[in-house]
Amino acid sequence: MILDLEGTKILVTGAAGFIGSNLTDTFLEKGAHVIGLDNLFNGRMENLGIALQNPIFTFHKADIRDYDFLLEICKDIDIIFHEAAFTSVPQSVKMPISCNEVNVGGTLNILNAARVRDVEAIIFASSSSVYGDTPTLPKREDMSLIPISPYGAAKLACEKYLYTYYKVYGLNTIALRYFNVYGPRQKDSTYSGVIPIWLGRIYRNENPIVFGDGEQRRDFTYIKDVVDANLLAGVAKNISGEVFNIGASSPITVNKLAVIMKKVCGKEHLGIDYTDPRPGDIRDSFADIVKAKEILKFEPKFNIQTGLEAYIEWSKSRNFAL
Template sequence: MNIEKLNLNPNHHILVTGGAGFIGSNICESLLKNGNKVTCLDNFATGKEENINHLLDHTNFTLLRGDIRNLEDCHTACKNVDYIMHQAALGSVPRSINDPITSNAVNVSGFLNMLVAARDANVKRFVYAASSSTYGDSESLPKVEDKIGRPLSPYAITKFVNELYADIFSKTYGLETVGLRYFNVFGRKQDPKGAYAAVIPKFVMQFMKHESPTINGDGSYSRDFTYIDNVIEMNVRSIVTENKEAVNTVYNVAFGERTDLNELIGLLKENLSKFDPKIKDVEIRYGTTRQGDVPHSLASIDKAKELLGYNPQYNIKSGLEEAVNWYWDNLKE
């Protein structure tokens, strides 16, 4: 994404934790194109070296191999940094159900380490990846930031605790924080492999192999799918804003439209069949509903529009067209 129009000062040094991951590597790339100095902290537990290999020789890019569970690594990464975009976490509801201890260690203890290091380094602002999972069992739609329910998974608990810690650090230590509740982010560099692969790249890879993807449930569950460039925009807007009312709070990061899984399958087939007409005929399987999943998710983005000037450029259709083109060029075997 071209972020020059958002007026991010190219002289700022920005730390991106989890910078070798799907979202983090895209952020690193955009910041470097803007002229910023970028430090990437990653332990490569879920991040991929191929996501950042092309950045390693860039004069403004520094890779630190470290773990946010190690406070010393966090302090090292925060030295001489103006801003932090904290993307490091162990995602996935099922992963957290299978191993809640590790998810808590990374997402809570690691998050606290980063807040402490940011405070000690006098970082100007700490922008962090929150999650739509925080809405839990709240049935109200669209989701509005100040109305949440009870968490439905260990992962959701960890992300809610992040928001509580950020709020306390803002009030107690004066550290400016902004939390971004991501809604089902997709796009280039998203990993289609592994037990906890996100639905869009996983389905794309299966379609490309003429394999039948399995939908959890009857396909009526819906999500506010959010293209990666919208996420980059919100991270940058959270850094550049000078509106004091816009910091020390949380925002939904989404497009503000709901798409159910059956509709998603139709859009994927439509885009992929341009490359391979046989994909139109691939059958779909339906399985059991996944534990911890909420039935529907739809975000209100009014707060982000009002306070940050958020103006997402990609809806599900335009985002999928961009994403599928990238997947076809990079995932086919």
């Protein structure tokens, strides 16, 4: 994709995380000057191994709850890609106040610093969790939104603040609702997405564990497609205040995912273990991406098979140390 970011000054929040570090590497490849910010709550410096070798990259261990710091750092920034967040749905059920402080309070700090410093655009990492358990499928941007977790409610509050900052202050804000992103640098930890957790288990010859009956459907989106969507949003004109679904738009059941993953890993002999559904988890979720296709010209290039192959290839090169 040829999108000119040469010389653009970009702030990536959550830069040491899974999505933020992949964005950072791509922006640097395109000649942008990148400032990465992360408090390392969940991020890892090793994710920035390539970026740190680049003289046009600067990293700050800092917190988005620190408004004065944001005000200082946003002085010369053209575009902000705001990825930093309290990212775990089950953790948000246990710690709703912390989730709100980081996700809503932190995002409001970013928006206000961007307003004061005349930042040209803010691209926000929203989430499919804003839809909640509404029965209509696929999820369309103009549907009613009924989040069923503090995480989803906080992302929705952020979207509303983005829109308000556009309407009231003329700030150029865009929200991208990601649907289950996976790929290199995603952590294998209790609170990660299902794919790295299962990859770790399959590699250790343990059965994947399914919450519920496994017939819940999901859209799994490969990281490179999410990076492309951000690039397109970053250079788009006249779409301030808009929200876009970013997904593969190709749903599969969790049971089917387990079968494909075992096959791609050459571990078809493994079984599947079932346990209770988790509170806050949505039953079915997949994206209608017509709006992103029409307006952003977004086209996902990876399906679940090709995305998993690319991810597993990368994982093998690290001996499955995710």
